[in-house]
Amino acid sequence: MKKVMLEGNFAAAEAMRLARIGVVSAYPITPQSPIAEVLSEYTGDGRLDAKYIRVESEHTAMSVAIGAQLTGVRTGTATSSVGLALMFEMLGVAAGLRLPIVMPVVNRALVSPWSLWCDHQDSMAARDTGWMQLYAEDCQDVLDLCLIAYRAAENGDVLVPTMVCMDGFFLSHMSQAVYVPSQQDVDDFLPPYQAKNLKLDIADPMFVNNLIPPTEFMEMRYQQHTGFSNALPVLNTAMKEFETQFGRSHSPIEPYCCDDAEAILISLGSMSGSVKEMVDQYRAQGKKVGNLKIVSFRPFPEEDLVAAIPRGARVGVLDRSMSMGAPAGPVCNDVRSAISNQGLNVRIQGFVVGLGGRDVRPVAITSAFDRLLAGQYDKDVQWLDMSDNAMTLRQYREAI
Amino acid sequence: MAEKVKTIYGPCALVYCSTKTGTWRIVRPQIDGEKCVLCGICEKYCPTGVVNTIKMKTEDKKKAEGRVEIDMTYCKGCGICANVCPHDSITMIDEREA
Numbered sequence: 351m352k353k354v355m356l357e358g359n360f361a362a363a364e365a366m367r368l369a370r371i372g373v374v375s376a377y378p379i380t381p382q383s384p385i386a387e388v389l390s391e392y393t394g395d396g397r398l399d400a401k402y403i404r405v406e407s408e409h410t411a412m413s414v415a416i417g418a419q420l421t422g423v424r425t426g427t428a429t430s431s432v433g434l435a436l437m438f439e440m441l442g443v444a445a446g447l448r449l450p451i452v453m454p455v456v457n458r459a460l461v462s463p464w465s466l467w468c469d470h471q472d473s474m475a476a477r478d479t480g481w482m483q484l485y486a487e488d489c490q491d492v493l494d495l496c497l498i499a500y501r502a503a504e505n506g507d508v509l510v511p512t513m514v515c516m517d518g519f520f521l522s523h524m525s526q527a528v529y530v531p532s533q534q535d536v537d538d539f540l541p542p543y544q545a546k547n548l549k550l551d552i553a554d555p556m557f558v559n560n561l562i563p564p565t566e567f568m569e570m571r572y573q574q575h576t577g578f579s580n581a582l583p584v585l586n587t588a589m590k591e592f593e594t595q596f597g598r599s600h601s602p603i604e605p606y607c608c609d610d611a612e613a614i615l616i617s618l619g620s621m622s623g624s625v626k627e628m629v630d631q632y633r634a635q636g637k638k639v640g641n642l643k644i645v646s647f648r649p650f651p652e653e654d655l656v657a658a659i660p661r662g663a664r665v666g667v668l669d670r671s672m673s674m675g676a677p678a679g680p681v682c683n684d685v686r687s688a689i690s691n692q693g694l695n696v697r698i699q700g701f702v703v704g705l706g707g708r709d710v711r712p713v714a715i716t717s718a719f720d721r722l723l724a725g726q727y728d729k730d731v732q733w734l735d736m737s738d739n740a741m742t743l744r745q746y747r748e749a750i
Numbered sequence: 751m752a753e754k755v756k757t758i759y760g761p762c763a764l765v766y767c768s769t770k771t772g773t774w775r776i777v778r779p780q781i782d783g784e785k786c787v788l789c790g791i792c793e794k795y796c797p798t799g800v801v802n803t804i805k806m807k808t809e810d811k812k813k814a815e816g817r818v819e820i821d822m823t824y825c826k827g828c829g830i831c832a833n834v835c836p837h838d839s840i841t842m843i844d845e846r847e848a
Contacts, residue, residue: 448760509759547759557763573759 358521365496372423375414412440431458445480450503467707611640613722775827785839792831
């Protein structure tokens, strides 16, 4: 297995090439554009035997991917931010038709204010569209999670499309030495794609995505729910099989120094690396803190997550997006729900960090850990590392 | 022949009763052969393309002979043929009375 310097976008494109996607329909958007570009290069120079269909929007990109995948090929598309928002309608179609499309999502803030930079608002807004969501911490994760996603999503008991989320710029444009597996190894891991459910076949026609009356709608939603219920064990198995084949281990949640921790910060994506660095620094001072990284946000690994939190530990959640009007960010709300559902009575402190491309700096992480260690709890979500003048950013003089 | 039951998840139709659009029809076109001159305008306007004007050669070229056929399996009864007929030779009649 060779090691190559790759940015996150290129790692995603490598995974899609190795998965032998047969149709590409991607519309460029910052910071996803390099994926659309490199897939076009691969298709042009023959490294990828695929048809590249130029589309005029993300809505069409997903529509084309859906139509193509229905004929029995893996399809490739990727997007970011408002592109994902424009795809919204078709995300539900892909999920409802049970098409296991794997799509890298390069996380970027949603409007407004306009921002090109990273936070998780885009994928969190698409949280309930019926897609699995895996969050990568580094560029190796991007490649690995894409391959794992194909394997898990295409399982006949799952058939759920999957977003592999990577933080815009922090991962998408960051070079890292990435192990790129051989085509032979990936072929062994991912057999040729077969349409296991709905398919478009002239010889055996079926009419898909038709109007469904109230007498059947709930049942079809329940089918999707069942796919998600099956997804977590299948994902676990796919990650173990990946480790056997490629030697790198992955898990739906990854606890770091949690066993004896008195304070734990739960995180998603690239900021987890910064949290782990701060955990090391706190541990060097004898302070028992830990990090719990969620890799699979959908399906939500409720039991494993709660089991990884030692009794008595104080817990905070770093959300890189906010669910406006809700008690906290989306990850914190889910962690609270999981804790309650497992019969525990633990107060979870919600934090919001790193919106619109702001670094999750050590000062944000230390202020969160210090609050937890001091036993401070505030039912209101805490916005960390913010300017004091948040409410007076723009002022002007007006004649009285 | 041995058969296996296969389950499909999600919205799809495997029985195509509604694709025979004639089942939608509540009125049907009736052609008055005395008025019809076989001009073929109804054929050109029919949105489903189910009208077929058949003309036959006759000795007297001033007199047309033939018939207009409508495929009732697919005629939805929209009435456009009746609207465009320059000789008012098509009447839409209630299916229940047909």
